Amino acid sequence: MAAATAAFFSPLTASVYLPALPTVAKDFGVSLTDINLTVTTYMIFQGLTPMFVGAFADSAGRRPAYMFCFVVYMAANIGCALAPNYVALLILRMLQSAGSSTTVALAQGVVSDIITSAERGRYIGYMSLPIMLGPSLGPVLGGALAEYLGWRWIFWILTIMCGCVTVAFLLWMPETCRGIVGDGSVRPKHLYHRSLWQVGKESLATRSRLRKQAQNSGQGEGQAVAAATAAVPPEQAVTRSKFNAFRALTLLVKPSMAILLFYSSLVFANFYCIMTSIPAQFSSVYHLTDLQTGLIYLPLGLGTMIGSQLAGRGLDWNFRRHCQRLGIPYERKKQTDLSSFPLERARLEIGIPVLVAANCLVLIWGWVLYARTHIAVPCVMLCLLGITLTGFSNTINTLIVDMNPTAASAATASNNFTRCLMGAAASAAIQPMIEGVGPGWAFTILVAISTVAAPPTFWLVLNKGMGWRKEEQERKKKRAEELEKKKREGVEGGEK
Template sequence: MFENNQHLPQTTPATQAYSAFLPWQKNCIIGLAAFAGWFSSISSFIYFPAIPFIAADLGVGIGKINLTVTSYLIMSGIFPSLMGDAADRFGRRPVFLVALTCYLAANIGLALQSRFELLFLLRMLQSMGISGTFSVTYGVLSDLFTPAERGSYSGVISFFLNTPPSLGPIFSGLLLLRWRWNSIFWFLSVATPFCLVPMAICLPETARNLVGNGTVRPAMSMNRAPVRLLTAPQDGGCDVSCWDMGKRRAVPNPFSSLKLVRRPGTALILAVYAVGYSVYVCLQASISTIFLDAYQVAGVVSGLVYLPFGVACAVSAFATGLLLDRNFRRTAAECKIPVVDARLASSLEEFPIEKARLRTIGLFVGLGAVLLMGYGWLLQFHVTVAGPLVAQFFMGLTIQTLFTALNTLLVDVHQDCPSTAQAACNFVRCEAAAAWLAGLDPLLGHLGPGWCFVTLGAVLFLAVPALHILQRRGMQWRQARTTKT
């Protein structure tokens, strides 16, 4: 990754710490990055409960308002491809600042408009601004932490990204009690500066192709924080040009992330992620309308029905992170490699990282698929509302393990371009989810909740054999590619 950086210190992981940032600095940096990613998630979940109110206020059908969800997902897949490549080229800091600024402007516009056409277009702009922060956050994860540490910190990131499924609908319900649906966008407009301002003031650059392990001073002022509170001690060895200037002038390529799909292991990771995420989005998007029809929930209660699934996802994300680190140590012990070995920080070519990350995940995914099928029939027969809510909780505990594990694995197998890899994941998962979401209402209408969720559960179950193949063949595919290159 550093071959074009003649000015970077010529050190190896054996003689230099993987990251020079202090532990408390790394915690603050990853917290700020995860907070930015939080807005990417909250923007969807604060919107779902308002869909019936927006449809009634604008005089259009719910199916038409669902198109604004579909358009949001489409842009969430396309635009991060540009932002991910930009983050790997120009650094994490400038991309975060540009993204949050655009997001703030889109929220203000959404709060002020009252026409479906403007709602549709501004939701796309909102997605363009914030969706890429998800991939950049995982780039920061790769910058600061070794593979042995990434599991638990990936769990922390996933925890941030999975509080919106529970908090977003509650915020939305409370706002809708007092004001019109526009208030949810005013809320986002007010909340965004609490992340944007601290980032502008003190977020340092972490991209390893610009600052190494944090000890190199970035050449461009846009990569420097005005207040150096979170900046690692720097040796001053690179004050003019810390990477190849020809690469700096290059225009980010939105298609560079899609080149990764040509790798068999990456393609399988993205396919499994797309299946799980499509099911996840369909489940979340259907809650407000299904519970309104079956149980006549409204107001704050319409937000509270999202709470069990959201809480379970957040708890599962944190717990899965700890499990991933435990499985990493267990796999390293089986391979007789100490987890502090420098080889595991610089290269994973000879280490079965796929096995380390996925060895217990298939069981949880299979259980989640079975629970999803049962959930549909609970809704079909209108059992007491406690039944579907309990099922949601256990579905959140099981399905979330898939996302935390695959996000960590993507960073592990693409340490040279983690943000680009996450952008490729964004594209595949969001376009797949948009396609499934477009057909969700007809599917529910023709099959009813019972057979609809049986279908979704069967699709999710396909991930189990795919994960098994990835564990067995992943390292072989990586080694074959290295040999071919």
């Protein structure tokens, strides 16, 4: 829950600012086109920053990465609240994105650290709730703050919220990275990998133990401390991955990852287009105020809540079904060897039907806007779109983490990178498309693109995916053996 709460900041910060754009432009004396650049640059950094911080988290640990993000984010929010001019706001929005955007990748990394593949679908559903609610709740919060307190209070509230989460993380959030704490049984060496609660608990336990030892042995407490320190066992060995700033980029060239990420970005672009088109369409068709337009996002938020839970339970059920069919032990608390397990089929058997429903609903959405129906119809449509688009998104997220268990944050960062780039392009294109051909045909074109790309994508992943995974594991095994051989040869040469 802590990781999911932190991940809420990335989508919330992106959307909470939208209702205030006209007011900010007026205050700084710039055009709406200029002020929209603060949104575009935010999305660019939202895609770029996790590529590097996610790789850092996979090697240095989740806690240091979280603390870095929180400090940068709070500093940027304070700067935005005090921004004297447009240029300062533009630069600080980039810094704000750099601080908030990686929290999504870090949350996926935490899920990969502590949850096995057998239960990962359900927990990624839990984790994605705040992430998917951010775009729905953000405009409501931002519209209310901008209308009653002024747009600068948006950033003060974000600073206060992040400060509370930072204190909670310092007090209670433990390190989860398997390269540092293994399965949780390895005591981290460095103090910054431990929460204040852990430090205090260990200190009290040590003092109590030493006091008892001193009483039983007749030693002074100082002598007992020295003896206990000398008897401390060495740290357990864990396999800690080396920091590779370009790990997320290297994942983009893996065949299965490249195919999945490209198609997932196409589908998620539909989500961005729906989000972006709502203010203009609903204000012109239904003559809603900024605050009322923000409330329209609530049905979408409800749909994302339902979709994340349904998809998570469906993914776990299908994983268990495949284990029973193949005679593989179903271990909920222990990660099993998945090299010969049809991960792609187990996940996509849930995702593909959900995708078909999502494409149909996006198509209907466009023509509902064209027909200018009663406002209740698009509200119901938004709820259904939230269910299906979130369900498919969670399916792909789960599969990507399953395919990259030792680099979950970097893999999620790659996913985030492709989505943000495609989303930025789609957000810029949807309004001209609607103005040119109308909302019905605009969304029909989007659905046609994702529908045509679906068959080759899923055929390749379902038929070639497991083979690609096995080949990669063989290459890794061969490299590890060669490295071990070189180490042995070096030791033998030194002895001679």
